[in-house]
Amino acid sequence: MHISSRTDIEAPLEFVYSALSDFEGWERSAMRRGAEVRRLDKLRVQGPGMEWSIEFRFRGKERTLIAHLATLDPNAKIGFTAAGKLIEADMVVDLLSLAPMRTRLSLSVDVKPKTLGARLLLQSVKLAKGKVQARLNKRLGQLATDLEVRFASTRKR
Numbered sequence: 001m002h003i004s005s006r007t008d009i010e011a012p013l014e015f016v017y018s019a020l021s022d023f024e025g026w027e028r029s030a031m032r033r034g035a036e037v038r039r040l041d042k043l044r045v046q047g048p049g050m051e052w053s054i055e056f057r058f059r060g061k062e063r064t065l066i067a068h069l070a071t072l073d074p075n076a077k078i079g080f081t082a083a084g085k086l087i088e089a090d091m092v093v094d095l096l097s098l099a100p101m102r103t104r105l106s107l108s109v110d111v112k113p114k115t116l117g118a119r120l121l122l123q124s125v126k127l128a129k130g131k132v133q134a135r136l137n138k139r140l141g142q143l144a145t146d147l148e149v150r151f152a153s154t155r156k157r
Helices: 013-020 023-032 116-127 129-155
Strands: 002-009 036-039 051-058 061-073 077-083 087-099 102-113
Touching: 002 129, 013 087, 013 102, 013 129, 023 036, 023 051, 102 116, 102 129, 116 129
Parallel strands: none
Antiparallel strands: 002 102, 036 051, 051 061, 061 077, 077 087, 087 102
């Protein structure tokens, strides 16, 4: 299953990339939402090969995903792979500077089932793709607004 979305952000490309590549910040955010996040790699610098174990509750069951940073192209692209018992997923975030103070963020996610049960789950998600797409668009819009507010607050100092 493939799903994608994009949004424009009123902030420079470098600021957006810096915020999106703040992996420790994303770890803290996931933990505040109830997920258990552990770093698995021993890398001292940010880059491909970073890996996390993420445990969370979904549809009443505890789930575990292993997320791997596959691509980290400064100011252009961040790519992840993730795998759990039921699914494998690839996620790519592309950034494009539209103007000095405007950045386009494009998100693309491909999810592949590993089991028959996962195939059935993804089939039901495909049937509700309009709702899933609307939720993704809304969440990406919220992220854009948050980044714009954060950027505006750095300019007022």
